[in-house]
Amino acid sequence: MSVRIAPSVLSADLGRLRDQVEQAIAGGAEWIHVDVMDGDFVPNLTFGAPIIRALRRITDRPLDVHLMVRHPERYVAEYADAGANVFTFHPEATVHVQRHLASVREQGMLAGLALNPSTPLALAEEVIGDLDLVLVMSVNPGYGGQSYLPQATDKIRRVRALLGARRSPAVLEVDGGITAATITEAWGAGADTFVAGTAVFGSADPAAAVRELQRRCAVTV
Ligand code: DX5
Numbered sequence: 001m002s003v004r005i006a007p008s009v010l011s012a013d014l015g016r017l018r019d020q021v022e023q024a025i026a027g028g029a030e031w032i033h034v035d036v037m038d039g040d041f042v043p044n045l046t047f048g049a050p051i052i053r054a055l056r057r058i059t060d061r062p063l064d065v066h067l068m069v070r071h072p073e074r075y076v077a078e079y080a081d082a083g084a085n086v087f088t089f090h091p092e093a094t095v096h097v098q099r100h101l102a103s104v105r106e107q108g109m110l111a112g113l114a115l116n117p118s119t120p121l122a123l124a125e126e127v128i129g130d131l132d133l134v135l136v137m138s139v140n141p142g143y144g145g146q147s148y149l150p151q152a153t154d155k156i157r158r159v160r161a162l163l164g165a166r167r168s169p170a171v172l173e174v175d176g177g178i179t180a181a182t183i184t185e186a187w188g189a190g191a192d193t194f195v196a197g198t199a200v201f202g203s204a205d206p207a208a209a210v211r212e213l214q215r216r217c218a219v220t221v
């Protein structure tokens with residue numbers, strides 16, 4: 001299994017967005033993670049389609065969009081048009097989760113479901129055939145720079161076992177508090193894709209920070 005690092009532009013210097021993203025990619029970042037927050041589902045407000053469009057002009061790497069908003073289904077067509085490649089939302093934010101996952105795929109994006117620390121795995125299990133990605137939250141979403149919640153490790157292990165049992169090729173992504181110190185634990189538990197905001201863009205050298213995250217996994221395979 002190979003490691004995929006998805007730096008979150010939430011922690012980037014937006015005044016130097018192109019430069020920051022290019023540095024992360026130079027270090028080997030494969031996806032660019034975009035945290036969309038509505039100030040309601042989570043207590044913080046960030047950005048939407050204009051930033052996705054701007055990033056689309058900066059890079060051809062997959063844009064991994066994480067919606068922490070109520071009624072994410074309202075944005076499926078708009079974000080596909082803006083250039084999003086992965087569309088991940090939280091089951092608590094809407095009602096007809098299966099229908100919305102299917103519509104994300106119909107729009108040509110990968111369909112992801114995000115599980116908060118208190119969200120049971122069963123919600124993903126019920127729609128496993130409609131999922132391209134499971135996002136295990138290792139913090140309560142809303143802010144960058146929080147600490148990795150250790151209980152996420154067991155959740156990752158259980159998701160990996162579920163994907164194996166159901167022969168699902170879905171991506172297993174983890175988000176929140178991923179650093180050079182915590183990534184090996186999440187990797188060892190079976191995650192393959194790692195969101196990192198502060199660890200990458202809080203660093204003076206984002207390229208080196210991405211390489212260091214990858215190195216930590218390489219020494220523990
Ligand atoms: C948390 C967001 C994360 C956040 C991660 O609400 O979903 O993607 O940007 O930031 P760090 O890596 O700083 O915990």
Ligand code: ZN
Binds near residue numbers: 034035066
């Ligand atoms: Zn995120």
